[in-house]
Amino acid sequence: MTTPLLDVQHLTVAFEGARSSLTAVDDVSLQIAPGETLGLVGESGSGKSVTAFAILRLLPPPGRVAGGRILFEGRDLLALPEREMRAIRGARxxxxxxxxxxxxxxxxxxxxxxxxxxxxxxxxxxxxxxxxxxxxxxxxxxxxxxxxxxxxxxxxxxxxxxxxxxxxxxxxxPPLVIADEPTTALDVTIQAQVLDLMRELRSRYNLALLLITHDFGVIAEMADRVAVMHRGVLVEQGPVRQILRAPSHEYTQRLLAAVPGTGGPSGPPRRSMVEGRGDGRT
Structure with a gap:
């Protein structure tokens, strides 16, 4: 098995208040291999972006990593001095x-x-x-x-x-790029152009990509594997084609049913969604 480029193990992130604590990310584990695209999908507030900022050690206060390890290229990012972490951000x-x-x-x-x-x-x-x-x-x-x-x-x-x-x-x-909702603010035509560009550059530079989105259509087009996040917890993860064809968790089923043309109230699944990535990789 390929050694993961990124290996997040049992990550927990909490936001501490004066009288209470909110767990925004709860015992999350995920891996990304070199050159692989992992889609992290879920609705707003599910903990996707908090996970990304925790990986980069850029959590806004009063957020803190309350547990777990984040291994990148074999090193635990949480154990590095800030000077070494600054050398990783942007470059690696x-x-x-x-x-x-x-x-x-x-x-x-x-x-x-x-x-x-x-x-x-x-x-x-x-x-x-x-x-x-x-x-x-x-x-x-x-x-x-x-x-x-x-x-x-x-x-x-x-x-x-x-x-x-x-x-x-x-x-x-860098060998790893984290894209946090990179097309959300764009109109549909420009979204498609940006996704095409990201596909092209990923292939040219052999990038690993953590793609954060609420849009299963983007996941179907771009990702090799998908991890579904709900209320800070990873409820399901696996190959994109497998999850699209047979989601096992109720929340994943509801997310897919909300996408027009995926078998919800509006009709049968679109062929491109069921087949997974549009560039021939699965």
Missing amino acids: ISLIFQEPMTALNPVMRIGDQIAEALTVHGMADRRGAWEHAVELLDAVHIPDARRRVRDYPHQLSGGMRQRVMIAIALACR
Whole structure:
């Protein structure tokens, strides 16, 4: 069996209040192999994003990891000094945020923001980083990249801003990318384009991807395996095709029934949903 790139073991995350404690993630275990895409699906508030921020040790206070281990490339991230953790964020594990307009610096050119990801980790000098920023914009299919690299975020469309976020995430060629609802803020046509781009880049760079979403349609298109999260607990996980054809947990069944064309009240399952990934991998 392939050694996992990421191995989350019995992760528990709590938010401590003055008089009470809320467990947002409860005894979650999951693994991602090199080059694999794991879809983490569930409704808003189920603990998906909290799990991602715990992996990166970016939990907002008063959140804390109350138990478990997070092994990445054989090292327990929870045991690392903050200096070593900073070297991993962006360079070895990167994050694509849901809303690029809040993640990007509005008063900084997009080329400088991409270049900063490289210079901070000592992977290029300023001049080399700028040239690499142009190459990355070209790789994410932003036209006239050498001109657009000087633009500010407000000068780009929502789809282009999300492509910039993907370029920043890929700047240091990390083996693992966490994508937190990367298409939620986009219209349907742009969503499809961004998913196509992520599929292309995943294959080109052999990326492992933790794809966080509430949309089973995105999971069917993108993921090798899926883990279903409900109220902080993983209720079901397995190969995408297996879960789509025969979900065993009631919550998974309800999520699938809510997707138009998957066998709920609106009709029989769509062929693409039942077959799983649209790119030939299962």
